[in-house]
Amino acid sequence: MSVYVPEEFSPEEGDVLRRYFTNLDGPVFALVNLPEVVKGALFARYSRSSKSLRRLFLDEFVGELDISGDATIDATVGLRRAEELYDRVFFEYGDDSVAQLGGVHLACEQASNLLTKVLEWGRLMAYLEQSTRYIAYDSRLGGRYRYLRDPAILGSPLGTRYVGDMDRLFDTYASLVPRLQDFFRERFPKEPGDSDLVYRQAVRAKAFDALRGILPAASLSNVGIYGTGQGYEQLLLRMRAHPLPEARSYADLMLGELRKVIPSFLKRVDLDDRGVAWSTYLASTRTATEELAERLFPVDVAPDAAPGVTLTSFDPDAEVRLVTAMLYPSTHVPEAQVERRVREMTTAERMEVVHAYVGDRSNRRHKPGRALERLSYRFDVLADYGAFRDLQRHRMLTVEWQALSPRHGYTRPEAVDLAGHAAEFDDAMGRSAELHDALLDRFPAQAPYATCLAYKVRFSMQMNAREAMHMLELRSTPQGHPAYREVAQDMHRLIAEEAGHPVVAELMRYVDHTPEPALERLDAERRAEARRQSR
Template structure:
């Protein structure tokens, strides 16, 4: 680092470099104004060159023939480099060096779960809590008609049923807002805008169970080229036409910004072969699963069940906490932790966890030494929120009406129960008609968010701390708050990891009437404290 600290560039070189590097005099700098493929290629050269990135840029990537460098500087050179690295060296890691933001708009809430499956990407999804679905766009309610139904005789029934669901949602939205305003009147001192937004959020949270999985959403994704390649391979192998069509559109757009990274996706000997493998294993697994479980009876279960954990997990976390500050090998530290008294182990954990001031203060990787596996049966709306946690393992079963549906207490109290039941009945009936027509993969589009879905979540204790403290915060949706509160109790009472559960001190069990009110009050306060813009 210090050997390159005093690298000197001529006046002409500095003029060429200045638009693309945040400084020319220090050993730490950022790249800017360059195509993703060029930035990635520059870093890829690090492993096979003793030169600095700025020197490599000048000598190998900067095209000076036009007098001044343009936005496409070095692209041709970068693409040739990637072709050689991928094909000759087989080095996939260079695909981690380019990143892209992609927007997928108007996709179904079935497809959002496909898009958000990968761990190593970032996602933001349109929220049913803040966006009401009570207006039409172009004369149509905001739901997706899957490609399989575009020319199908059942399209009319599909649209009639989903129109009914959206109409019911729209009719009850103002009525639920009035109901909540009467039940939870505004307190003196509460800002009017904050109170109004909280009432609306409460109504939207309650009514989202009426929305079908076909409901449209906008999703923003950011990921590396490698992450996009894996996403596209899965989507191209997916049984749903919407997923395959979206993959084609994404590939076309990504090739406009990172073409060199995605050469293999649709090559017969590479990407197509990989996608074929995914299709084959999915079908084979489905077939063998039906053979072994087809006649099994599903027994009633609690909403959350802790199905697997390590009884010795808390002791292993103690040993792991000692590891980085010790010179002893891992197995000897575990033996030492087992010889400790319970009080001594608690002392170690207290020192390791420290005095946490808020939920963002988290202990280190020792908490990754033990795990919890939960089987969850809850409504699709809560599943959508929990599925977006990526630093854990989550799998879900086919979405069907077989497990029944949720009826929020407010639906009964406000007099909406009959309309709610009718919506669920029509939703389930459409699902069954689609299945009888051989459209089992498409049938979940018809199901309301209130129907339950079974999934498992397996996470280490460190991720459990993050998920449970975040998802039990007072502003959270009541259903996933309830699910995560149960998980926390199971860690303490069934796994017996009481010290780990106690370390999760920001898991919140408080009963809240208007979940968003506290956050909206804070928002109003921040706006008041923000200095006025200068004129």
């Protein structure tokens, strides 16, 4: 049985698709011969659609494009490019900066929720991932529920149990989706000014949010990536060293498609003395560290009790350093001299500098300069995997996470309790934990596939104050998921109270501490409809 479900297209559809996609039957493919704005729009739509990218292109985009001049193009055979200059400069002389000048839009479909976090590791790439808030996971792909069927697990004595338990988890999710929607319709009646579409979308999102925790980490997702040749090279080197077999096999698929578009930039990936040696180094250091950590912290060591969010590191002299950094670019003297003068200033004088530097932020998209990058905070977080998936997307900060497992328990949304479905939710969590434990000894890398997104994972986030402003203001908005809203609100309080940086916290004026709204997505859907009507 194939891991991936190939999509079927008519001969006429295939004739169109061959002009713009590097293959028609694989889960990884590059987009070529399309305007950049079309590729960007495709990816934007991709994240909120259950369709594959090729089907989305046929259904919603190709009718708006003039493709008559592309009839002779066939992207599936690769692009014949003159590469002698790149070979000489990049490969022979090792000028990595050349590889920053060629970019590719790559679609990665039918990737597990474990793999998507591997794909989205790099800072200098752009990603859009299919959202559990907008996509119902009760639909099937090729007649099967949408979760990864690992070949090694399916070929083992645990294969039948794996499929059976996974199917039961999706059965539970599918049965509860309509019941939660009915519950929310009764609890939050439609307001007279809202259209049926706006209300329906808001109710669906609320139900999907409440139930996404039942989905296992094996659930499949689609990811759109844009990156340079250098970014893809680094991504592939990490993936080829990863303990998850899915990541290693997927890396081969990606390399094959990327070489149809930017082959010169990826020649080093599978050379023994270059990419293979780099990947071997990454794998060996990871293994050595894991073995040492296992000796120092055996599996039977119980974790200390800790709150969901802990501030573990901050600068006690933050105010002085912040004002110094704000003044420095506008002076002509060494930084140490600026700092001496700042230490002599009164609190009122320092605040005058802060207010001048930050100005009047009329909305959260107005970001002050890089002086806020002078301060940093490190947080230790224990939150459900669903919240982690959203927070991990902030790649400009430093995020590290531990293995997903049932060890730390799970979060059951209050709405599930109020709707009277706690028993079904708990049964799903129990099934997930038992399957994980059954897989763990034989398949330690794949065991997290069985773990539902409601289970908690521990991760650290280190960020400067400028990134904290961006993340906390964005992730605390009322339309956000309650799980990550709570994390963002806790981080903001800790910066103000535990770090003792009320000035910094005050600069983050758009962090929202209001209670959870009735229908988180309602206002956003109203704004979207207003934009549609204005067009």
